[in-house]
Amino acid sequence: MSEMNQEEFIRFLIRAKQETYAAQGDDGTRQPLVPGSKQLEYGEGPWLYRDIYFGFSHFSGQEVVYDRECPIWSMTYSGGTAPDIKDSRRIREVYAFLRAALRKLQPDRPFRGPCLFREGAFRYEDESVGGVDQFHGRERITEEGRVIYSLTYQGGWIR
Known part of the structure:
Protein backbone atom coordinates (compact mmCIF):
# COMPACT_ATOMS: atom_id res chain seq x y z
CA MET A 1 0.00 0.00 0.00
CA SER A 2 1.46 3.37 -0.96
CA GLU A 3 2.11 6.06 1.67
CA MET A 4 -0.85 8.14 0.45
CA ASN A 5 -3.14 5.11 0.49
CA GLN A 6 -1.91 4.23 3.99
CA GLU A 7 -2.81 7.74 5.20
CA GLU A 8 -6.27 7.38 3.64
CA PHE A 9 -6.62 3.95 5.23
CA ILE A 10 -5.74 5.32 8.69
CA ARG A 11 -8.31 8.13 8.32
CA TYR A 49 -14.78 -2.33 8.60
CA ARG A 50 -16.30 -5.26 10.51
CA ASP A 51 -15.94 -5.87 14.25
CA ILE A 52 -17.19 -9.24 15.53
CA TYR A 53 -16.94 -10.09 19.22
CA PHE A 54 -18.28 -12.46 21.86
CA GLY A 55 -19.05 -11.80 25.52
CA PHE A 56 -19.81 -8.86 27.77
CA SER A 57 -17.89 -8.53 31.04
CA HIS A 58 -15.06 -10.52 29.42
CA PHE A 59 -14.95 -10.59 25.63
CA SER A 60 -12.86 -11.58 22.62
CA GLY A 61 -13.12 -10.32 19.09
CA GLN A 62 -11.63 -9.41 15.78
CA GLU A 63 -11.77 -6.32 13.60
CA VAL A 64 -11.21 -6.75 9.86
CA VAL A 65 -10.98 -4.15 7.12
CA TYR A 66 -11.89 -5.26 3.62
CA ASP A 67 -10.91 -3.54 0.38
CA ARG A 68 -13.43 -4.54 -2.29
CA GLU A 69 -14.36 -7.66 -0.27
CA CYS A 70 -10.71 -8.71 0.21
CA PRO A 71 -9.46 -8.68 3.84
CA ILE A 72 -6.41 -6.39 4.10
CA TRP A 73 -6.03 -5.53 7.81
CA SER A 74 -7.03 -7.16 11.08
CA MET A 75 -6.80 -6.75 14.83
CA THR A 76 -7.67 -9.35 17.45
CA TYR A 77 -8.41 -8.44 21.06
CA SER A 78 -9.46 -9.94 24.37
CA GLY A 79 -10.19 -8.44 27.75
CA GLY A 80 -12.83 -7.08 30.05
CA THR A 81 -13.65 -5.87 33.51
CA ALA A 82 -12.04 -7.23 36.66
CA PRO A 83 -13.62 -10.55 37.77
CA ASP A 84 -15.07 -9.05 40.95
CA ILE A 85 -17.08 -6.47 38.95
CA LYS A 86 -20.34 -8.36 38.42
CA ASP A 87 -23.06 -5.71 38.44
CA SER A 88 -24.13 -4.97 34.84
CA ARG A 89 -24.73 -1.28 35.63
CA ARG A 90 -21.16 -0.98 36.92
CA ILE A 91 -19.80 -2.79 33.86
CA ARG A 92 -21.76 -0.43 31.59
CA GLU A 93 -20.30 2.55 33.48
CA VAL A 94 -16.76 1.29 32.85
CA TYR A 95 -17.54 0.65 29.17
CA ALA A 96 -19.08 4.12 28.75
CA PHE A 97 -15.76 5.58 29.91
CA LEU A 98 -13.89 3.17 27.61
CA ARG A 99 -15.95 4.37 24.61
CA ALA A 100 -15.10 8.00 25.51
CA ALA A 101 -11.39 7.07 25.43
CA LEU A 102 -11.77 5.15 22.16
CA ARG A 103 -13.28 8.22 20.47
CA LYS A 104 -9.88 9.91 20.98
CA LEU A 105 -7.91 7.74 18.53
CA GLN A 106 -4.66 9.19 17.21
CA PRO A 107 -3.40 8.78 13.59
CA ASP A 108 0.05 7.63 14.74
CA ARG A 109 -1.51 4.70 16.70
CA PRO A 110 -5.03 4.06 15.39
CA PHE A 111 -5.57 0.81 17.29
CA ARG A 112 -7.36 1.75 20.52
CA GLY A 113 -7.46 4.97 22.57
CA PRO A 114 -4.83 7.60 23.41
CA CYS A 115 -1.81 6.87 25.59
CA LEU A 116 -3.58 8.55 28.51
CA PHE A 117 -7.12 9.80 29.12
CA ARG A 118 -8.71 10.86 32.39
CA GLU A 119 -12.27 11.64 33.33
CA GLY A 120 -13.51 11.82 36.90
CA ALA A 121 -12.08 8.95 38.94
CA PHE A 122 -11.28 6.89 35.82
CA ARG A 123 -7.87 6.74 34.12
CA TYR A 124 -7.35 5.04 30.73
CA GLU A 125 -3.83 4.02 29.66
CA ASP A 126 -2.74 2.38 26.43
CA GLU A 127 0.71 1.12 25.50
CA SER A 128 1.49 -0.24 22.04
CA VAL A 129 4.49 -1.30 20.00
CA GLY A 130 4.67 -1.04 16.22
CA GLY A 131 2.68 0.70 13.52
CA VAL A 132 -0.46 0.03 11.55
CA ASP A 133 1.42 -2.61 9.53
CA GLN A 134 2.20 -4.80 12.59
CA PHE A 135 1.53 -3.99 16.26
CA HIS A 136 0.56 -5.25 19.68
CA GLY A 137 -0.53 -3.51 22.84
CA ARG A 138 -2.38 -3.39 26.11
CA GLU A 139 -4.93 -0.99 27.53
CA ARG A 140 -6.30 -0.69 31.01
CA ILE A 141 -8.63 1.41 33.08
CA THR A 142 -7.94 2.21 36.69
CA GLU A 143 -10.10 3.81 39.34
CA GLU A 144 -8.29 5.31 42.29
CA GLY A 145 -5.22 3.22 41.40
CA ARG A 146 -7.08 -0.11 41.10
CA VAL A 147 -7.20 -1.90 37.72
CA ILE A 148 -10.88 -2.41 36.87
CA TYR A 149 -10.53 -3.26 33.15
CA SER A 150 -7.75 -4.55 30.89
CA LEU A 151 -7.41 -5.71 27.29
CA THR A 152 -4.62 -6.97 25.01
CA TYR A 153 -4.60 -6.64 21.23
CA GLN A 154 -2.48 -7.32 18.18
CA GLY A 155 -2.75 -7.03 14.43
CA GLY A 156 -1.59 -5.50 11.18
CA TRP A 157 -1.72 -5.91 7.42
CA ILE A 158 -2.87 -9.29 6.16
CA ARG A 159 -0.24 -10.57 3.77
Missing part, protein backbone atom coordinates in the same frame (compact mmCIF):
# COMPACT_ATOMS: atom_id res chain seq x y z
CA PHE A 12 -10.91 5.52 7.34
CA LEU A 13 -9.96 3.23 10.23
CA ILE A 14 -10.31 6.07 12.73
CA ARG A 15 -13.73 7.07 11.36
CA ALA A 16 -14.88 3.43 11.38
CA LYS A 17 -13.82 2.84 14.97
CA GLN A 18 -15.30 6.15 16.14
CA GLU A 19 -18.63 5.48 14.39
CA THR A 20 -19.11 1.91 15.64
CA TYR A 21 -18.36 0.69 19.18
CA ALA A 22 -16.91 4.01 20.39
CA ALA A 23 -20.13 5.83 19.43
CA GLN A 24 -22.81 3.17 19.80
CA GLY A 25 -21.53 0.33 21.97
CA ASP A 26 -23.60 -2.81 21.63
CA ASP A 27 -26.54 -0.70 20.41
CA GLY A 28 -24.95 -0.56 16.96
CA THR A 29 -25.01 -4.34 16.58
CA ARG A 30 -26.48 -5.68 13.36
CA GLN A 31 -27.53 -9.22 12.44
CA PRO A 32 -24.29 -11.15 13.10
CA LEU A 33 -22.65 -13.48 10.59
CA VAL A 34 -21.46 -15.72 13.43
CA PRO A 35 -24.11 -17.11 15.83
CA GLY A 36 -23.78 -15.81 19.39
CA SER A 37 -21.62 -12.84 18.40
CA LYS A 38 -22.15 -9.10 18.24
CA GLN A 39 -21.25 -7.40 14.98
CA LEU A 40 -20.61 -3.78 14.10
CA GLU A 41 -19.90 -2.46 10.59
CA TYR A 42 -18.92 0.74 8.84
CA GLY A 43 -18.42 1.13 5.10
CA GLU A 44 -17.03 3.89 2.95
CA GLY A 45 -16.13 3.63 -0.73
CA PRO A 46 -14.29 0.36 -1.37
CA TRP A 47 -13.60 -0.23 2.34
CA LEU A 48 -15.67 -2.13 4.90
Whole structure:
Protein backbone atom coordinates (compact mmCIF):
# COMPACT_ATOMS: atom_id res chain seq x y z
CA MET A 1 0.00 0.00 0.00
CA SER A 2 1.46 3.37 -0.96
CA GLU A 3 2.11 6.06 1.67
CA MET A 4 -0.85 8.14 0.45
CA ASN A 5 -3.14 5.11 0.49
CA GLN A 6 -1.91 4.23 3.99
CA GLU A 7 -2.81 7.74 5.20
CA GLU A 8 -6.27 7.38 3.64
CA PHE A 9 -6.62 3.95 5.23
CA ILE A 10 -5.74 5.32 8.69
CA ARG A 11 -8.31 8.13 8.32
CA PHE A 12 -10.91 5.52 7.34
CA LEU A 13 -9.96 3.23 10.23
CA ILE A 14 -10.31 6.07 12.73
CA ARG A 15 -13.73 7.07 11.36
CA ALA A 16 -14.88 3.43 11.38
CA LYS A 17 -13.82 2.84 14.97
CA GLN A 18 -15.30 6.15 16.14
CA GLU A 19 -18.63 5.48 14.39
CA THR A 20 -19.11 1.91 15.64
CA TYR A 21 -18.36 0.69 19.18
CA ALA A 22 -16.91 4.01 20.39
CA ALA A 23 -20.13 5.83 19.43
CA GLN A 24 -22.81 3.17 19.80
CA GLY A 25 -21.53 0.33 21.97
CA ASP A 26 -23.60 -2.81 21.63
CA ASP A 27 -26.54 -0.70 20.41
CA GLY A 28 -24.95 -0.56 16.96
CA THR A 29 -25.01 -4.34 16.58
CA ARG A 30 -26.48 -5.68 13.36
CA GLN A 31 -27.53 -9.22 12.44
CA PRO A 32 -24.29 -11.15 13.10
CA LEU A 33 -22.65 -13.48 10.59
CA VAL A 34 -21.46 -15.72 13.43
CA PRO A 35 -24.11 -17.11 15.83
CA GLY A 36 -23.78 -15.81 19.39
CA SER A 37 -21.62 -12.84 18.40
CA LYS A 38 -22.15 -9.10 18.24
CA GLN A 39 -21.25 -7.40 14.98
CA LEU A 40 -20.61 -3.78 14.10
CA GLU A 41 -19.90 -2.46 10.59
CA TYR A 42 -18.92 0.74 8.84
CA GLY A 43 -18.42 1.13 5.10
CA GLU A 44 -17.03 3.89 2.95
CA GLY A 45 -16.13 3.63 -0.73
CA PRO A 46 -14.29 0.36 -1.37
CA TRP A 47 -13.60 -0.23 2.34
CA LEU A 48 -15.67 -2.13 4.90
CA TYR A 49 -14.78 -2.33 8.60
CA ARG A 50 -16.30 -5.26 10.51
CA ASP A 51 -15.94 -5.87 14.25
CA ILE A 52 -17.19 -9.24 15.53
CA TYR A 53 -16.94 -10.09 19.22
CA PHE A 54 -18.28 -12.46 21.86
CA GLY A 55 -19.05 -11.80 25.52
CA PHE A 56 -19.81 -8.86 27.77
CA SER A 57 -17.89 -8.53 31.04
CA HIS A 58 -15.06 -10.52 29.42
CA PHE A 59 -14.95 -10.59 25.63
CA SER A 60 -12.86 -11.58 22.62
CA GLY A 61 -13.12 -10.32 19.09
CA GLN A 62 -11.63 -9.41 15.78
CA GLU A 63 -11.77 -6.32 13.60
CA VAL A 64 -11.21 -6.75 9.86
CA VAL A 65 -10.98 -4.15 7.12
CA TYR A 66 -11.89 -5.26 3.62
CA ASP A 67 -10.91 -3.54 0.38
CA ARG A 68 -13.43 -4.54 -2.29
CA GLU A 69 -14.36 -7.66 -0.27
CA CYS A 70 -10.71 -8.71 0.21
CA PRO A 71 -9.46 -8.68 3.84
CA ILE A 72 -6.41 -6.39 4.10
CA TRP A 73 -6.03 -5.53 7.81
CA SER A 74 -7.03 -7.16 11.08
CA MET A 75 -6.80 -6.75 14.83
CA THR A 76 -7.67 -9.35 17.45
CA TYR A 77 -8.41 -8.44 21.06
CA SER A 78 -9.46 -9.94 24.37
CA GLY A 79 -10.19 -8.44 27.75
CA GLY A 80 -12.83 -7.08 30.05
CA THR A 81 -13.65 -5.87 33.51
CA ALA A 82 -12.04 -7.23 36.66
CA PRO A 83 -13.62 -10.55 37.77
CA ASP A 84 -15.07 -9.05 40.95
CA ILE A 85 -17.08 -6.47 38.95
CA LYS A 86 -20.34 -8.36 38.42
CA ASP A 87 -23.06 -5.71 38.44
CA SER A 88 -24.13 -4.97 34.84
CA ARG A 89 -24.73 -1.28 35.63
CA ARG A 90 -21.16 -0.98 36.92
CA ILE A 91 -19.80 -2.79 33.86
CA ARG A 92 -21.76 -0.43 31.59
CA GLU A 93 -20.30 2.55 33.48
CA VAL A 94 -16.76 1.29 32.85
CA TYR A 95 -17.54 0.65 29.17
CA ALA A 96 -19.08 4.12 28.75
CA PHE A 97 -15.76 5.58 29.91
CA LEU A 98 -13.89 3.17 27.61
CA ARG A 99 -15.95 4.37 24.61
CA ALA A 100 -15.10 8.00 25.51
CA ALA A 101 -11.39 7.07 25.43
CA LEU A 102 -11.77 5.15 22.16
CA ARG A 103 -13.28 8.22 20.47
CA LYS A 104 -9.88 9.91 20.98
CA LEU A 105 -7.91 7.74 18.53
CA GLN A 106 -4.66 9.19 17.21
CA PRO A 107 -3.40 8.78 13.59
CA ASP A 108 0.05 7.63 14.74
CA ARG A 109 -1.51 4.70 16.70
CA PRO A 110 -5.03 4.06 15.39
CA PHE A 111 -5.57 0.81 17.29
CA ARG A 112 -7.36 1.75 20.52
CA GLY A 113 -7.46 4.97 22.57
CA PRO A 114 -4.83 7.60 23.41
CA CYS A 115 -1.81 6.87 25.59
CA LEU A 116 -3.58 8.55 28.51
CA PHE A 117 -7.12 9.80 29.12
CA ARG A 118 -8.71 10.86 32.39
CA GLU A 119 -12.27 11.64 33.33
CA GLY A 120 -13.51 11.82 36.90
CA ALA A 121 -12.08 8.95 38.94
CA PHE A 122 -11.28 6.89 35.82
CA ARG A 123 -7.87 6.74 34.12
CA TYR A 124 -7.35 5.04 30.73
CA GLU A 125 -3.83 4.02 29.66
CA ASP A 126 -2.74 2.38 26.43
CA GLU A 127 0.71 1.12 25.50
CA SER A 128 1.49 -0.24 22.04
CA VAL A 129 4.49 -1.30 20.00
CA GLY A 130 4.67 -1.04 16.22
CA GLY A 131 2.68 0.70 13.52
CA VAL A 132 -0.46 0.03 11.55
CA ASP A 133 1.42 -2.61 9.53
CA GLN A 134 2.20 -4.80 12.59
CA PHE A 135 1.53 -3.99 16.26
CA HIS A 136 0.56 -5.25 19.68
CA GLY A 137 -0.53 -3.51 22.84
CA ARG A 138 -2.38 -3.39 26.11
CA GLU A 139 -4.93 -0.99 27.53
CA ARG A 140 -6.30 -0.69 31.01
CA ILE A 141 -8.63 1.41 33.08
CA THR A 142 -7.94 2.21 36.69
CA GLU A 143 -10.10 3.81 39.34
CA GLU A 144 -8.29 5.31 42.29
CA GLY A 145 -5.22 3.22 41.40
CA ARG A 146 -7.08 -0.11 41.10
CA VAL A 147 -7.20 -1.90 37.72
CA ILE A 148 -10.88 -2.41 36.87
CA TYR A 149 -10.53 -3.26 33.15
CA SER A 150 -7.75 -4.55 30.89
CA LEU A 151 -7.41 -5.71 27.29
CA THR A 152 -4.62 -6.97 25.01
CA TYR A 153 -4.60 -6.64 21.23
CA GLN A 154 -2.48 -7.32 18.18
CA GLY A 155 -2.75 -7.03 14.43
CA GLY A 156 -1.59 -5.50 11.18
CA TRP A 157 -1.72 -5.91 7.42
CA ILE A 158 -2.87 -9.29 6.16
CA ARG A 159 -0.24 -10.57 3.77
